Amino acid sequence: DVKVTQSSRYLVKRTGEKVFLECVQDMDHENMFWYRQDPGLGLRLIYFSYDVKMKEKGDIPEGYSVSREKKERFSLILESASTNQTSMYLCASSWSRGSGGGYTFGSGTRLTVV
Amino acid sequence: QKEVEQDPGPLSVPEGAIVSLNCTYSNSAFQYFMWYRQYSRKGPELLMYTYSSGNKEDGRFTAQVDKSSKYISLFIRDSQPSDSATYLCAMTPTGANSKLTFGKGITLSVRP
Numbered sequence: 001d002v003k004v005t006q007s008s009r010y011l012v013k014r015t016g017e018k019v020f021l022e023c024v025q026d027m028d029h030e031n032m033f034w035y036r037q038d039p040g041l042g043l044r045l046i047y048f049s050y051d052v053k054m055k056e057k058g059d060i061p062e063g064y065s066v067s068r069e070k071k072e073r074f075s076l077i078l079e080s081a082s083t084n085q086t087s088m089y090l091c092a093s094s095w096s097r098g099s100g101g102g103y104t105f106g107s108g109t110r111l112t113v114v
Numbered sequence: 115q116k117e118v119e120q121d122p123g124p125l126s127v128p129e130g131a132i133v134s135l136n137c138t139y140s141n142s143a144f145q146y147f148m149w150y151r152q153y154s155r156k157g158p159e160l161l162m163y164t165y166s167s168g169n170k171e172d173g174r175f176t177a178q179v180d181k182s183s184k185y186i187s188l189f190i191r192d193s194q195p196s197d198s199a200t201y202l203c204a205m206t207p208t209g210a211n212s213k214l215t216f217g218k219g220i221t222l223s224v225r226p
Contacts, residue, residue: 033213042216042218043216045213048213102214103160103204104160105150105157105159107157108155108157110155
């Protein structure tokens, strides 16, 4: 069974902390994505990557950065956590670059910044 | 106009009802259409996947695409309490670097 694994289900961090969210996929997918999901706002794309060491900004990259040193791992970094970054964070991966392949999502990390 | 519009709901139906969930879109380049189901405190999972216009059936679920009207639907027959979840539509064009565009999702509750 294909898997996208997010390292933490729940996290509580303090304002100003540097936060790392880790995502690992075991499907040899090229594409990986980070979303946040908030009530009434749906899924919003933060960053994505089509290859190792490659990254592109999504719709809401401010306050975030990413790292993809290995094909299977895509990390989201909150440089200085703020309360408005309290959210559900979802990682996804896909095998297709152009043929409309669906995404496989992880179970999500619910981050609370206090 | 947003690229993908989905009725925000929520929607509550009795067990056994037929459920119709819908999305409209504005980008005529969309060719692949999907429905994701998301249970509470879980990530979305791919439920149905269709290419271009037409219908696709999988058990109690039917996905329908009408490209001429830019309208997609998910029908659930004989709905069960276990169908209670948030349903998100998603779509993408063909071509390199295409990403999924999601609807905001609708929360369905099936009452026993």
